[in-house]
Amino acid sequence: MSARTPAGRLGRAALWAVTLAVLLFLVAPIAAIVPLSFSAGSFLHYPLPGLSLRWYREFFESAFWFDSVINSLIIGAGATALATTLGTLAALGLWLARFPGRGLVLAVLIAPMVVPSVVVAVGLLFAYAPVGLANTYAGMILAHTALASPFVVVTVSATLAGFDRTLLRAAAASGAGPARAFRRIVLPLIAPGVTAGALFAFAISLDEVVVALFLAGPGQRTLPRQMFAGLNEHLSLAIAAAATLLIALSILLMATVWWLRSRSDRLAGAADRV
Amino acid sequence: MSAPIVRFLGVEKSYDGVTPVVRHLDLDIARGEFLTLLGPSGSGKTTTLMMLAGFEVPTAGRIEVEGRDVSRLPPHRRGIGVVFQSYALFPHMSVAENVGFPLEVRGMARAERSARVARALEMVRLGGFGERRPAQLSGGQQQRVALARALVFEPSLVLMDEPLGALDKQLRAEMQLEIRHLHEQLGVTVVYVTHDQEEALTLSDRIAVFHHGAVQQLDAPAQLYERPANAFVARFIGENNRLAGTVSEIDSEDGMVKVALAGGRSLWAMRGDCGTAGARAVVSVRPERIALAPGPAADLSEDAIPARVVETIYLGDHVRVRLALEGGAEVMAKRPIAAADPRLVAGAEAAVAWQPEHAIAFAPEPGD
Numbered sequence: 001m002s003a004r005t006p007a008g009r010l011g012r013a014a015l016w017a018v019t020l021a022v023l024l025f026l027v028a029p030i031a032a033i034v035p036l037s038f039s040a041g042s043f044l045h046y047p048l049p050g051l052s053l054r055w056y057r058e059f060f061e062s063a064f065w066f067d068s069v070i071n072s073l074i075i076g077a078g079a080t081a082l083a084t085t086l087g088t089l090a091a092l093g094l095w096l097a098r099f100p101g102r103g104l105v106l107a108v109l110i111a112p113m114v115v116p117s118v119v120v121a122v123g124l125l126f127a128y129a130p131v132g133l134a135n136t137y138a139g140m141i142l143a144h145t146a147l148a149s150p151f152v153v154v155t156v157s158a159t160l161a162g163f164d165r166t167l168l169r170a171a172a173a174s175g176a177g178p179a180r181a182f183r184r185i186v187l188p189l190i191a192p193g194v195t196a197g198a199l200f201a202f203a204i205s206l207d208e209v210v211v212a213l214f215l216a217g218p219g220q221r222t223l224p225r226q227m228f229a230g231l232n233e234h235l236s237l238a239i240a241a242a243a244t245l246l247i248a249l250s251i252l253l254m255a256t257v258w259w260l261r262s263r264s265d266r267l268a269g270a271a272d273r274v
Numbered sequence: 275m276s277a278p279i280v281r282f283l284g285v286e287k288s289y290d291g292v293t294p295v296v297r298h299l300d301l302d303i304a305r306g307e308f309l310t311l312l313g314p315s316g317s318g319k320t321t322t323l324m325m326l327a328g329f330e331v332p333t334a335g336r337i338e339v340e341g342r343d344v345s346r347l348p349p350h351r352r353g354i355g356v357v358f359q360s361y362a363l364f365p366h367m368s369v370a371e372n373v374g375f376p377l378e379v380r381g382m383a384r385a386e387r388s389a390r391v392a393r394a395l396e397m398v399r400l401g402g403f404g405e406r407r408p409a410q411l412s413g414g415q416q417q418r419v420a421l422a423r424a425l426v427f428e429p430s431l432v433l434m435d436e437p438l439g440a441l442d443k444q445l446r447a448e449m450q451l452e453i454r455h456l457h458e459q460l461g462v463t464v465v466y467v468t469h470d471q472e473e474a475l476t477l478s479d480r481i482a483v484f485h486h487g488a489v490q491q492l493d494a495p496a497q498l499y500e501r502p503a504n505a506f507v508a509r510f511i512g513e514n515n516r517l518a519g520t521v522s523e524i525d526s527e528d529g530m531v532k533v534a535l536a537g538g539r540s541l542w543a544m545r546g547d548c549g550t551a552g553a554r555a556v557v558s559v560r561p562e563r564i565a566l567a568p569g570p571a572a573d574l575s576e577d578a579i580p581a582r583v584v585e586t587i588y589l590g591d592h593v594r595v596r597l598a599l600e601g602g603a604e605v606m607a608k609r610p611i612a613a614a615d616p617r618l619v620a621g622a623e624a625a626v627a628w629q630p631e632h633a634i635a636f637a638p639e640p641g642d
Contacts, residue, residue: 166360166362167362172328173327173354173356174350174376174423175427
């Protein structure tokens with residue numbers, strides 16, 4: 001069917017219309033909240049009475065919001081560091097070793113990605129409360145580490161799949177022990193995958209609300225948890241400012257992942273051409 | 275002869291505990307020699323090399339390097355240079371960093387390191403390429419970098435696993451000479467793996483022919499070619515004609531046997547690994563050892579075999595003549611172009627003959 005025939009032209013128009021409708025459906029709720037954060041009024045509705053940055057001022061000046069940002073950053077940074085380290089090591093171990101039950105180990109590592117988060121949250125509460133980890137930073141960091149690690153395992157494993165194992169042998173034949181071979185050869189080559197995994201981990205922690213609802217005490221409330229509270233307790237348009245900031249941060253993280261990926265593809269492509 | 279640099283003592287390897295990949299290998303490698311492990315794929319040659327490098331652990335037996343048992347020593351403590359077929363250069367490092375890596379690992383100061391790297395690159399004719407990335411080099415250049423990296427720390431033993439396998443024919447011939455010259459210059463012991471017999475003949479002091487996980491013969495190239503130990507070696511190294519028959523008489527004084535060919539004729543041959551009278555045998559004759567002349571057999575010599583030309587193949591520097599012998603067997607003869615006879619065309623009557631010492635009687639291979 002050619003695009004030149006009337007039927008063909010109609011088909012293409014229909015395809016465009018459906019595509020646009022789907023995109024609109026996906027983006028509209030996000031797009032709707034952003035202008036509201038710049039509203040000069042106090043209500044969550046259109047049309048905007050005027051533009052102002054008053055909700056951003058309220059957001060950054062009130063302890064209610066600002067402390068939650070700090071909490072999100074502390075917990076996000078802690079969970080990212082732990083999940084990246086553990087996830088990278090796990091991916092490396094699974095890549096190097098061929099042992100019976102390898103599939104099972106991988107399944108357990110990936111489980112937090114598939115198990116409903118409310119189930120994980122309840123489980124964590126029961127497990128952490130008796131050992132004093134509920135309502136602590138350590139507890140939140142550990143919980144987010146468990147949730148974020150699978151993403152690191154997956155991205156690092158994907159990078160390792162393209163790694164030439166002969167390089168490890170060449171490193172050993174050059175006299176490098178396993179630790180040095182990892183530091184000088186493996187890590188630099190899988191760095192894009194590790195960084196992408198770390199960004200994913202941070203994004204997961206930044207977004208997470210269910211576990212935070214169950215496990216975080218008033219002292220550890222993260223930004224999404226506070227937004228949840230904000231909706232119920234005192235509705236103010238500062239919540240739209242918070243949402244806009246979260247959206248911006250998420251876009252920044254994903255753009256970085258995308259940039260890293262295209263960069264490592266380009267490097268791989270350059271190596272293939274010769 | 276001084277103490278061997280490498281000794282394999284009863285080394286065995288099996289990956290699954292059932293199928294042997296290498297069976298009971300005893301092999302001494304002399305200091306400074308160029309030893310090639312030659313064999314078809316799956317013959318155990320690469321596994322043997324990988325055990326020496328430390329990437330595989332023997333199932334049984336012991337490997338000694340410089341008199342020390344290294345069987346359980348991890349590869350990075352063995353101090354052996356290794357060149358891989360896939361070059362295995364570190365793509366994120368420059369050429370100089372690649373070559374300098376073994377020195378960096380050994381904690382050498384930066385200034386001395388760069389002097390040594392420059393010398394090593396000079397040695398493989400890549401002076402001035404230090405700042406390039408491996409991806410910017412051709413295959414031959416990349417393999418030279420890999421050579422420099424394996425030699426830069428002056429190991430007394432260097433292993434090469436089909437290092438020229440990925441290169442085209444012309445480049446391969448060039449690199450063979452280069453490797454040979456490096457070996458002569460440096461006096462380093464080289465253990466080389468290949469499945470290319472021509473490459474093995476070009477490079478080696480000695481060749482170990484592998485088949486079914488065992489060394490079939492370990493000899494200098496000329497011995498291997500002229501006096502193969504069994505039918506497999508004769509078949510694998512160079513071309514040969516095979517004539518089936520039965521041992522009828524043994525002259526142990528001269529090391530000759532008389533073989534009754536399937537066609538009814540009997541002839542004398544050197545005694546290879548064939549059995550005693552009555553045993554089946556295969557007589558092997560190299561194509562270039564076959565004399566041939568047009569016309570009736572008696573004109574050539576009294577033992578000449580009557581034959582008919584099946585076809586001739588012109589190859590520029592030589593001509594191949596395929597002949598059907600009296601009795602039905604076929605042989606291929608090879609004549610230098612200057613000695614080619616224009617009367618030997620398809621269908622022509624001809625006669626073939628060879629000296630008894632150019633024929634060897636072997637036990638048939640399983641499956642013959």
